[in-house]
Amino acid sequence: MGTLIKINSCNDGNTEICEDVDEYLHNVETGTLSWDLTITPCVVEASNKSQICLFHQNLERDRDACHWWYYILSEADKKNFKKIAAEFRNHY
Numbered sequence: 001m002g003t004l005i006k007i008n009s010c011n012d013g014n015t016e017i018c019e020d021v022d023e024y025l026h027n028v029e030t031g032t033l034s035w036d037l038t039i040t041p042c043v044v045e046a047s048n049k050s051q052i053c054l055f056h057q058n059l060e061r062d063r064d065a066c067h068w069w070y071y072i073l074s075e076a077d078k079k080n081f082k083k084i085a086a087e088f089r090n091h092y
Contacts, residue, residue, distance in 0.1 A: 021092045025085050028055045051081035065092075 032046035032054050059066045068091055069078075077083040 021089055025088065048081050052084065055081065055084060
């Protein structure tokens, strides 16, 4: 999916490097809806699994956001995009 849908990588909410946190999350939601529509026409909401996948794929490696994903965000929260988005907003 990452090679078909490309959004700016998240660099820890640093708006000089990439978009702000809300814009990043909106791009993840929009990108996954586009992806899901190619697979299932007439879908009205992006799937949780696709949103998590695209969110995770676009975290800059060796940056705080990637560290946050691997070491701070709980495994249970990693299964729910709404929780991921809420925790991401709180952290950044």
